[in-house]
Amino acid sequence: xxxxxxxxxxxxxxxxxxxxxxxxxxxxxxxxxxxxxxxxxxxxxxxxxxxxxxxxxxxxxxxxxxxxxxxxxxxxxxxxxxxxxxxxxxxxxxxxxxxxxxxxxxxxxxxxxxxxxxxxxxxxxxxxxxxxxxxxxxxxxxxxxxxxxxxxxxxxxxxxxxxxxxxxxxxxxxxxxxxxxxxxxxxxxxxxxxxxxxxxxxxxxxxxxxxxxxxxxxxxxxxxxxxxxxxxxxxxxxxxxxxxxxxxxxxxxxxxxxxxxxxxxxxxxxxxxxxxxxxxxx
Amino acid sequence: xxxxxxxxxxxxxxxxxxxxxxxxxxxxxxxxxxxxxxxxxxxxxxxxxxxxxxxxxxxxxxxxxxxxxxxxxxxxxxxxxxxxxxxxxxxxxxxxxxxxxxxxxxxxxxxxxxxxxxxxxxxxxxxxxxxxxxxxxxxxxxxxxxxxxxxxxxxxxxxxxxxxxxxxxxxxxxxxxxxxxxxxxxxxxxxxxxxxxxxxxxxxxxxxxxxxxxxxxxxxxxxxxxxxxxxxxxxxxxxxxxxxxxxxxxxxxxxxxxxxxxxxxxxxxxxxxxxxxxxxxxxxxxxxxxxxxxxxxxxxxxxxxxxxxxxxxxxxxxxxxxxxxxxxxxxxxxxxxxxxxxxxxxxxxxxxxxxxxxxxxxxxxxxxxxxxxxxxxxxxxxxxxxxxxxxxxxxxxxxxxxxxxxxxxxxxxxxxxx
Numbered sequence: 198x199x200x201x202x203x204x205x206x207x208x209x210x211x212x213x214x215x216x217x218x219x220x221x222x223x224x225x226x227x228x229x230x231x232x233x234x235x236x237x238x239x240x241x242x243x244x245x246x247x248x249x250x251x252x253x254x255x256x257x258x259x260x261x262x263x264x265x266x267x268x269x270x271x272x273x274x275x276x277x278x279x280x281x282x283x284x285x286x287x288x289x290x291x292x293x294x295x296x297x298x299x300x301x302x303x304x305x306x307x308x309x310x311x312x313x314x315x316x317x318x319x320x321x322x323x324x325x326x327x328x329x330x331x332x333x334x335x336x337x338x339x340x341x342x343x344x345x346x347x348x349x350x351x352x353x354x355x356x357x358x359x360x361x362x363x364x365x366x367x368x369x370x371x372x373x374x375x376x377x378x379x380x381x382x383x384x385x386x387x388x389x390x391x392x393x394x395x396x397x398x399x400x401x402x403x404x405x406x407x408x409x410x411x412x413x414x415x416x417x418x419x420x421x422x423x424x425x426x427x428x429x430x431x432x433x434x435x436x437x438x439x440x441x442x443x444x445x446x447x448x449x450x451x452x453x454x455x456x457x458x459x460x461x462x463x464x465x466x467x468x469x470x471x472x473x474x475x476x477x478x479x
Numbered sequence: 480x481x482x483x484x485x486x487x488x489x490x491x492x493x494x495x496x497x498x499x500x501x502x503x504x505x506x507x508x509x510x511x512x513x514x515x516x517x518x519x520x521x522x523x524x525x526x527x528x529x530x531x532x533x534x535x536x537x538x539x540x541x542x543x544x545x546x547x548x549x550x551x552x553x554x555x556x557x558x559x560x561x562x563x564x565x566x567x568x569x570x571x572x573x574x575x576x577x578x579x580x581x582x583x584x585x586x587x588x589x590x591x592x593x594x595x596x597x598x599x600x601x602x603x604x605x606x607x608x609x610x611x612x613x614x615x616x617x618x619x620x621x622x623x624x625x626x627x628x629x630x631x632x633x634x635x636x637x638x639x640x641x642x643x644x645x646x647x648x649x650x651x652x653x654x655x656x657x658x659x660x661x662x663x664x665x666x667x668x669x670x671x672x673x674x675x676x677x678x679x680x681x682x683x684x685x686x687x688x689x690x691x692x693x694x695x696x697x698x699x700x701x702x703x704x705x706x707x708x709x710x711x712x713x714x715x716x717x718x719x720x721x722x723x724x725x726x727x728x729x730x731x732x733x734x735x736x737x738x739x740x741x742x743x744x745x746x747x748x749x750x751x752x753x754x755x756x757x758x759x760x761x762x763x764x765x766x767x768x769x770x771x772x773x774x775x776x777x778x779x780x781x782x783x784x785x786x787x788x789x790x791x792x793x794x795x796x797x798x799x800x801x802x803x804x805x806x807x808x809x810x811x812x813x814x815x816x817x818x819x820x821x822x823x824x825x826x827x828x829x830x831x832x833x834x835x836x837x838x839x840x841x842x843x844x845x846x847x848x849x850x851x852x853x854x855x856x857x858x859x860x861x862x863x864x865x866x867x868x869x870x871x872x873x874x875x876x877x878x879x880x881x882x883x884x885x886x887x888x889x890x891x892x893x894x895x896x897x
Contacts, residue, residue, distance in 0.1 A: 205584040206585060208582055208585075209577065209584075209585065210578065211579050226614070228614050229617075231620075232614040235607075236603060236611055243602040311615070313575055474576060
């Protein structure tokens, strides 16, 4: 086997090291990432009647529903902030998180045709989803800013300089949703029932996250359980920075950051293991 | 000559049947063995991949202990019947799936063309799709920009380059897709049956491009096809796979006769075919029996079939020679199948063909019942085989149609001279 000492560029083998992530290869395919994002941009409005309006319609209707049901009927307090903007702030960022998570978790199933034909670093796909969804988020955030400006003019909300911290918060959400999504995607290739569970679970998870209620309404006794949810600081940040309500602490944000990084690392390792053989199970 | 691909003991195991039932159980068992440092229990079992015999095990070996080396600049054909493991081997080489055991060492960039047009988005223009498809195949943006004009030129769709590809005809679509792939700058090119589509002129162009790639540019090409003719012209070496095993790996002119001989031995001497055990009440029209005979230099095929529901269908009989060249197709009715809706009942149709027009060879007969447009009601491939012996060994000419010695061209002397 003296020939094996040659400089082979690539060794295809059955069992590979769990941590052989080939991230360099992902970097080499960065043009592909750019193309996929471009594709998503170019094709999103094609052959729809209302086009980009859909991006507005959904959050507005959800906000109105929440305002009527949870605000006016159930009379859940909003820490003194106007109900409409309170719900909208939560819905806007929740929309980004949940879409990313669900889309990433389906990445193998929805791309099985292309994955079965040609090899490129599979991580490109989840990355595309995370970045392409920013476009949708951007549109919805602009809408949020319009309402924000209106309420600010009225003097009912009290934003502070933390508002400029949002890109970092988005990054945490992107990392976290991608991490969780990657883990789920690896499971859904084999156990297809999970896709149903994810769609259902994400709905339930929304109620476990302070979106329709502020953290302050949670009884002191159970607060620590709710605070285990790494999304809590993100939503509390949103209200604190933009509406001037709630209790946002930098220490709990550190917890979110650490959680996101750990979950992403775990997700990438699992994803990498599954992507090599998923074509045989999907 | 340096080795660019070296495969050692490549095997691939697949699990048959429903994925889902029993998966967790097997997974847990596998995991338990793994934890104790033992070998995967499921790797020990498994049948050879033979579709025709029913195996006992849920696990089959699609490839078993394949070893080979491919030199730089070689053009290697991979042949074998359906299910021999050709596509699995290509999938492993192009990293779409991984081998169960074994290793493959490669040198240089590998580009695979398992299907042209992968990742084409119908809503995007030809131009946008060239960039997207190129990137999927592993090209950098600047490479695509450099090759862009060449690609468009090769595809011949300049006029529609800014039109969404959903407006393209299927031929244009394939042209564009092949053009992108053909201009990849890779050291190793893997091609799987891409030439099944597109018109004859374009197929020729593709074959030409592929032989340029291997002969002119010194790149290594792996080519899978059922078209033995194409394999013959394009490759200098061949791998013959059967039931997941590598039977022979040698020069193409040695392998093709072995393959053809093997292939025909399986089916030679079929004079009758009885389909009655396989009758399916759901099929509107179905073959029941067919018989074949040669008498007085006439090939006669009697086809019996049953019509359960009146559908517009024609009976077509195709004669294919040993090199997979289609010689002729005989049809029982005129082309317009709508007119030929037969009422329920059993029928018999007799096809005849003069044997003398066929060049000596082995011929396979395929029967199909279809409406000639979209729906194929029943289909039986290679169910009858006959052979025309070469009666006079001196009488060999190239071609699939044969002329009687009496009918060869007449020669006249036109002028006297030296």
